[in-house]
Amino acid sequence: MGQFFVFIKKEFYHIFRDRWTMIILLILPVIMLTLFGFAITTEVKNTKLGVFDPSKDIATRSIIQRLQANEYFILKKFISNPDRIEDEFQRGEVGLIIVFPEKFYENLLHTGEGQIQLITDGSDPNNAITLTNYATNIVASYQQELNKTAVIPYQIVPEIKLLYNPRLKGAYNFVPGIMGMILMLICAMMTSVAIAREKEKGTMELLLVSPMKPLVVILSKVVPYFFVSIINLATILLLSVYVLEVPVTGSLFWLIIISLIYIFLSLALGILISSLVNSQVVALLISGAVLMMPVLLLSGMIFPVESMPYLLQLLSNAVPARWFIMAIKKLMIKGLDVTSIYKELIILGSMAFFFIVVSLKTFKNRL
Amino acid sequence: MQVIEAENLTKRFGKFTAVDSISFDVKEGEIFGFLGANGAGKTTAMRMLCGLIKPTSGQGIVAGYDIKKQSENVKANIGYMSQRFSIYEDLKVWENLRLFAGIYGIPNRKINDRIDELLKRLGFESEKDTLVKSLPLGWKQKLAFLVAIVHEPKVVFLDEPTGGVDPASRRQFWELIYEATDRGITVFVTTHYMEEAEYCNRVSIMVDGRIEAMDSPRNLKNKFEAESMDEVFHKLARKSTRTGD
Incomplete structure (x- = not known):
C-alpha cells in the first residue's frame, strides 16, 4: 500500500509541475464549455429585421412590436419599395424581412385569413430555418391572443413547439457533447501520454525491475487522472447549471453514475493505447485521431446521427461517446429518469468492462 | 558466497x-x-x-x-540502473530517492536518514531540492546510481x-x-x-x-x-x- 501512495504522489507532482498539463486539465474544459456555450452557438440573436408594411394597421403594428420586443430581432428599417427587398439582403443590411400585404387587418377580419411573407437568406439554411421558426412562433403568439377575444377562430396557424428546448438554446445541445469530449480527452489522452512518457524516458524499465506489480503501476497512474476527471465533471456541471443555465432536470445521481462508467471506459482506452505505443507523440496522435475524431464527428454532438449515411450510422454505434451523450441529454435536458437510459447504461457498461479487461491483458503481455 | x-x-x-x-x-x-x-x-x-x-x-x-x-x-x-540514467526529471533530487525508497518498501522512519546519508556521501546535500532536469549529466548519472542502491x-x-x-x-x-x-x-x-x-x-x-x-x-x-x-x-x-x- 505504501508503494501505491508514494507513486500516486509522484504522479501528482508530474501533473502540477507541468504548466501545459495543468492548462489542459483544468482550464481547457472551462474554455471549451464557454466557447461552445456562448460564442459558437446555433442560437440567433439580434437579427436585423426589415419590414415592408403597406397596411400600417393595428394588426401589423402589433406583430412588428412583438418581433421588436423579442431578443432575437432588432427592427432595422421599414422598406418602402418591395422591389428593393433583394438589395437589402445583398447589402447585408437585414437578416429577415417580413412582408405584409395591403389591408392586412381588414382581410383578417373579413376572410379570417391573413397572409404574411417571411423572407430570409437561404444560403445558410440552418440559420434561415431558425429565424423563420422564431418569427413564426411570434406571429403565432399574436394569433393566439387575437383568437382569445374572438368568437370564431380567425385562422388555424400551424403551431411549432420545440420540446425540451423551447428557446432553441445551443447550450442544451453542446453541454452533453462537451462532457463526452472533455472526459474522453482528459482520461484517455492524458493517461496514454503519461504512460508513454515513462516508456519514452526509460523510467518504465526501472519500475519493471522493481518489486512493484505492473497492475499497481497502472492503477496508480490512473488514479490521479480519475480525480481530475471528477473535478472536471463537477466544473462542467456547475458551469452549465449556473452560467449557461442548462439545468439538470433529471436524476443527478444517475448522471454521475453514467459519467463514472464513461470515465472508467476512457481510462481503459488510455491504458490500451499506451500499451500499444512507445512514444508520447504517437500516443497523442492515436488518441487524437482514434478517439477525438469519432467523438466530434460520429457521436451526434455536431452532426445528428439520424442524418448520417447508413454506414456511418452503423459505425457510430461503436463510439462510446454517442451513448454517453444520448444518456446525458435524456437525464439533463429531457428530465427523464433511469428507466429511460437502461440501454445506454448496459451498452456503456459492457464497453467499459470489455476495454478494462482487454487493456489489462495487453498491458501484462507486453511486459 | x-x-x-x-x-x-x-x-x-x-x-x-x-x-x-x-x-x-x-x-x-x-x-x-x-x-x-x-x-x-x-x-x-x-x-x-x-x-x-x-x-x-x-x-x-x-x-x-x-x-x-x-x-x-x-x-x-537487486538494484538496476539503465543506459539512459533514467530518473524522473521533473522531480527533485530527494523526491526521486524518496520515491524509490518507497517503491522498495523501506520503512518511512528510516527513509529520511537513508536519503541524507546517501546525499552526504555524494557531497550533494546542497542540491537536495533541485529539480533533476537542471542538473548536469554527470550528476544525473550519479543520482541514478544512488537511486539504484537506495534500498541497499x-x-x-x-x-x-x-x-x-x-x-x-x-x-x-x-x-x-x-x-x-x-x-x-x-x-x-x-x-x-x-x-x-x-x-x-x-x-x-x-x-x-x-x-x-x-x-x-x-x-x-x-x-x-x-x-x-x-x-x-x-x-x-x-x-x-x-x-x-
Whole structure:
C-alpha cells in the first residue's frame, strides 16, 4: 500500500509541475464549455429585421412590436419599395424581412385569413430555418391572443413547439457533447501520454525491475487522472447549471453514475493505447485521431446521427461517446429518469468492462 | 558466497538464440564486467537475471532466489540502473530517492536518514531540492546510481552506466562504484569502454550469445598476449558472425 501512495504522489507532482498539463486539465474544459456555450452557438440573436408594411394597421403594428420586443430581432428599417427587398439582403443590411400585404387587418377580419411573407437568406439554411421558426412562433403568439377575444377562430396557424428546448438554446445541445469530449480527452489522452512518457524516458524499465506489480503501476497512474476527471465533471456541471443555465432536470445521481462508467471506459482506452505505443507523440496522435475524431464527428454532438449515411450510422454505434451523450441529454435536458437510459447504461457498461479487461491483458503481455 | 549463479542460461526468440547456454558465478562484493559488442546478448542476459524475462532453459540464482520461480524476491533484492540514467526529471533530487525508497518498501522512519546519508556521501546535500532536469549529466548519472542502491540491494545491475559522460565524471562514477562494493554490494556492469573493463575484478566477454572468455583483466591480457583489454576484445570479437544493431 505504501508503494501505491508514494507513486500516486509522484504522479501528482508530474501533473502540477507541468504548466501545459495543468492548462489542459483544468482550464481547457472551462474554455471549451464557454466557447461552445456562448460564442459558437446555433442560437440567433439580434437579427436585423426589415419590414415592408403597406397596411400600417393595428394588426401589423402589433406583430412588428412583438418581433421588436423579442431578443432575437432588432427592427432595422421599414422598406418602402418591395422591389428593393433583394438589395437589402445583398447589402447585408437585414437578416429577415417580413412582408405584409395591403389591408392586412381588414382581410383578417373579413376572410379570417391573413397572409404574411417571411423572407430570409437561404444560403445558410440552418440559420434561415431558425429565424423563420422564431418569427413564426411570434406571429403565432399574436394569433393566439387575437383568437382569445374572438368568437370564431380567425385562422388555424400551424403551431411549432420545440420540446425540451423551447428557446432553441445551443447550450442544451453542446453541454452533453462537451462532457463526452472533455472526459474522453482528459482520461484517455492524458493517461496514454503519461504512460508513454515513462516508456519514452526509460523510467518504465526501472519500475519493471522493481518489486512493484505492473497492475499497481497502472492503477496508480490512473488514479490521479480519475480525480481530475471528477473535478472536471463537477466544473462542467456547475458551469452549465449556473452560467449557461442548462439545468439538470433529471436524476443527478444517475448522471454521475453514467459519467463514472464513461470515465472508467476512457481510462481503459488510455491504458490500451499506451500499451500499444512507445512514444508520447504517437500516443497523442492515436488518441487524437482514434478517439477525438469519432467523438466530434460520429457521436451526434455536431452532426445528428439520424442524418448520417447508413454506414456511418452503423459505425457510430461503436463510439462510446454517442451513448454517453444520448444518456446525458435524456437525464439533463429531457428530465427523464433511469428507466429511460437502461440501454445506454448496459451498452456503456459492457464497453467499459470489455476495454478494462482487454487493456489489462495487453498491458501484462507486453511486459 | 555466490551472489549470482548462472548455469546454461539460454534464451531463444523463435529460431534466434540470443543467449546460448552461458554459465558463470559472481562472488559477493565483486565487480563483474559483462562485455560484448552490440547484439551479443548482454542485455537479454541481464534481463533474465533481473527477472524481467524468463529463460528458455537453464538455471539462474540471483541474491539467493531462483530467477524462474522467485522473480518477485529477486526484484526486491537487486538494484538496476539503465543506459539512459533514467530518473524522473521533473522531480527533485530527494523526491526521486524518496520515491524509490518507497517503491522498495523501506520503512518511512528510516527513509529520511537513508536519503541524507546517501546525499552526504555524494557531497550533494546542497542540491537536495533541485529539480533533476537542471542538473548536469554527470550528476544525473550519479543520482541514478544512488537511486539504484537506495534500498541497499545485494547486487546492482548497471547497464552501460557511463555512456556519453566525460572522462572525469566517469572516473568519479567508478569511485562511487568502489564505495558501494566496500559496503558489500555486488556490482554487475555492462560496458563497451574497454579501459573501464580494467576497473573490474573479473570480466566476461560475450560473442554471439556465448561467453568466449572469463577471467580477471590481467589474466585475460596474458592469455591473449595483449597490451590492453581493448586488444583482447578485438581478438575475440573478430569471430563474431552477427551484425550489431
